[in-house]
Amino acid sequence: MALPIYATPAQKIWHYTYLSICALVLFFLVMPLIAVIPISFSNSPFLEFTPGMVSLDPDAFSLRWYRLMIGDCSDPGITTVCSDNWIKGAQNSLFIGVIATLLATTLGILASLGLSKPYMPFRKAIMAIMISPLIVPLIITASGMFFFFAKYNLVASYAGLILAHTVLGIPFVVITVTATLVGFDHNLTKAASSLGGSPLYNFFKVQMPLILPGVISGALFAFITSFDEVVVVLFIGGPEQITLPRQMWSGIRQEISPTILSAATILVIFSILLLTSVELLRRRGERLRGVTPS
DSSP states (O other): OOOOTTOOHHHHHHHHHHHHHHHHHHHHHHHHHHHHHHHHTBSSSSSSOOHHHHTTOGGGBOSHHHHHHTTOOOOTTOOSOOOSHHHHHHHHHHHHHHHHHHHHHHHHHHHHHHHTOTTOTTHHHHHHHHTHHHHSOHHHHHHHHHHHHHTTTOTTSHHHHHHHHHHHHHHHHHHHHHHHHHTOOTHHHHHHHHTTOOHHHHIIIIIHHHHHHHHHHHHHHHHHHHHHOOHHHHHHOOTTOOOHHHHHHHHHHHOOOHHHHHHHHHHHHHHHHHHHHHHHHHHHHHHHTTOOOO
16 A cells, blocks of 8 residues: 555655565565475476576476376486376365365354354354364374274275365354354345245345355365365375375475475465465455455
């Protein structure tokens, strides 16, 4: 936001100092990601900037590690282990993430509808329990899920992973949908009920279209959480439940290869696209409520 023309010199100095601090913090956060992307296109089997990359030599860049990631083992210069675990991990991550997101979104909407009512008993306590997976250290949550799921033979199964990722995704849906319902005008649903609409019909035709940006935002956050999760997969997943983050973790432990950086680059781009969608939906939701997007 631009400074007003009547700003004092001290205010101008603080404004530009604040912008500089924000730029430094952003650079500190983004710089590791910027370093990962060019190395993933390196022709070298080592995780380093080669002299050819620094001088922008075209022969120093290659897509060999991306081809290795999709199971193309035709490059004779590749000495690392070539397998289809990367493709299998991506497929499992998408499968688990989509189903866990659907479950988390459905359960999160139902919980938010109740938590948004001011007359609901123990509302604050229930809200604290619902968002506890965001507060409790993930290693504790994962170990607790392991002992609980082991009693029901859900360890080393897709069902166990889906349920675990659903638990981790519900808080994001609850927070975003509840925040959207706080500014919702309930007179609209009362008017729809007075015209003969059933509660289910009124929800899908009146309430759902207005809170849809918050629902989609929560669903995207839940999907990102599921897609990037590795700690819970290490505790609950079995040999068949190889996800993309778990394959990256295994690659770091067994053999460090630029293939890991290729997968990381794809995850970074994928996350940026999803977060951009969340921001666009947030601005759309503000416009629907008559608020100027910030």
